[in-house]
Amino acid sequence: MSVLLDSSVLIAALAPDEVRHSECLALLKQGGNVVYAHAILETFSTLTGGRLGVRADADLAAQLLNETILPRVRVIELNTSELLAALQQAKRRGVRGGAIYDFMHLVAARKAGVEKLYTLNFSDFQHLSIDGDPELRCP
Numbered sequence: 001m002s003v004l005l006d007s008s009v010l011i012a013a014l015a016p017d018e019v020r021h022s023e024c025l026a027l028l029k030q031g032g033n034v035v036y037a038h039a040i041l042e043t044f045s046t047l048t049g050g051r052l053g054v055r056a057d058a059d060l061a062a063q064l065l066n067e068t069i070l071p072r073v074r075v076i077e078l079n080t081s082e083l084l085a086a087l088q089q090a091k092r093r094g095v096r097g098g099a100i101y102d103f104m105h106l107v108a109a110r111k112a113g114v115e116k117l118y119t120l121n122f123s124d125f126q127h128l129s130i131d132g133d134p135e136l137r138c139p
Contacts, residue, residue: 034076034114
């Protein structure tokens with residue numbers, strides 16, 4: 001069974017001080033995982049931006065992504081028409097502001113045909129999900 005991991009799971013898998021580090025790392029290592037391409041950018045941004053209380057060097061963050069994350073996941077991208085269709089869906093669902101980024105993870109999860117979407121930001125996704133979307137899970 002393949003699952004989509006959002007950036008919160010990727011970040012926790014890379015950051016030993018994160019509360020759910022071991023669960024997220026185990027989930028990453030189990031294989032069969034999918035990530036939306038934007039999650040790679042979000043993870044890099046968080047690692048290098050200092051939100052974790054430390055600011056990783058950009059080279060180190062890129063190395064962690066390249067050696068720890070990317071070999072264990074299949075990256076899903078959305079083309080321009082898929083993005084525009086998703087924005088129309090978002091409009092109909094009332095998605096606004098920064099919630100669009102979480103919504104796009106759901107769109108990518110649907111495209112990938114995964115059964116579950118893992119996130120540490122469960123409540124951020126809960127109000128975006130509808131019947132037919134992948135099951136939301138917290139590691």
